[in-house]
Amino acid sequence: MRIVILGDTHMPRMAKSLPPRLIKELGTADRIIHTGDWQSLAVYDELQRFAPVDGVYGNADPPEIREQFGREKCFSFDGITVSLVHGDGKGKTTPIRALDTFREEQPDIILFGHSHIPYHENHDGIVLFNPGSPTDKRRQQESSFGILETADTGFTLRHIFYNSKI
Template sequence: MRLLLMSDTHLPKRARTLPPQLIDELPGAEVVFHAGDWVDTDTLDLLESRSRRLVAVYGNNDGPQLRARLPEVAYAELEGLRFGVVHETGPAQGREARCAARFPDLDVLVFGHSHIPWDTTAPGGLRLLNPGSPTDRRRQPYCTYLTAIVAGGRLTDVLLHQLPQRQPG
């Protein structure tokens, strides 16, 4: 089962559209995760129409229209793995322990907010994944997203994809 993970798209505030490379990934993904900060409903509509399954939450920059359509925390079980999605997890220091305590029944937590890619495992086994942002790199060298595979009850092939730099305008 192929997964596509993204967060912090901030459209049309940070970019006009999702990057073509990311759009090209949609047909091959059996499940698409979005960890919030959409900003516009058009992107949600697009992902709902082009994704086989969308697991998504709202973020701190999302207004009433998105909050009416999305939860603060979302859950999915995929081939026996328990996933959660949330926008904010707090500061980097202590994140693993804090998230493991808040989500003791999960195997994988997808989160966003910082725009900083993150892939760690808490002492109890919770895998924490932040795909970064495909449209707003902030202080990172690249805009990013993640893909992964779920097979045989395991998460494998977690890959961080760097997007080409966009030209201004």
């Protein structure tokens, strides 16, 4: 299974459309996961054109997004357990807040957003992954999103980095 992971799109404030580099990968996706801060259901509608979409809400999302998506989710793809949370909150770092949310469940992967900072680290056997943002890179050199590929034999997880959102 090939899953495109993105978050912190903040559309249409930060971009009027999805970047071409992202669209290229969306065209090959079996599934799409959004880590929150969509800011508009139009983002969901656009992503649905490519593959089934799911996600969580973020701290900057309006009520209609909060009603459609939960704060936390868990999935299983080819026997790989994946947990999802935006990661906002007080105290600690964003990765540690995400880890603390699911520490007892011990998933294989925790996907999170919020910081807009790409992150890919193993914490005591749990892979923490923040895709960054394809539309609002903030202080990062490049925009980014992620690709998760699963199979019965395991998974690969990587960032796609690029310089332009147009």
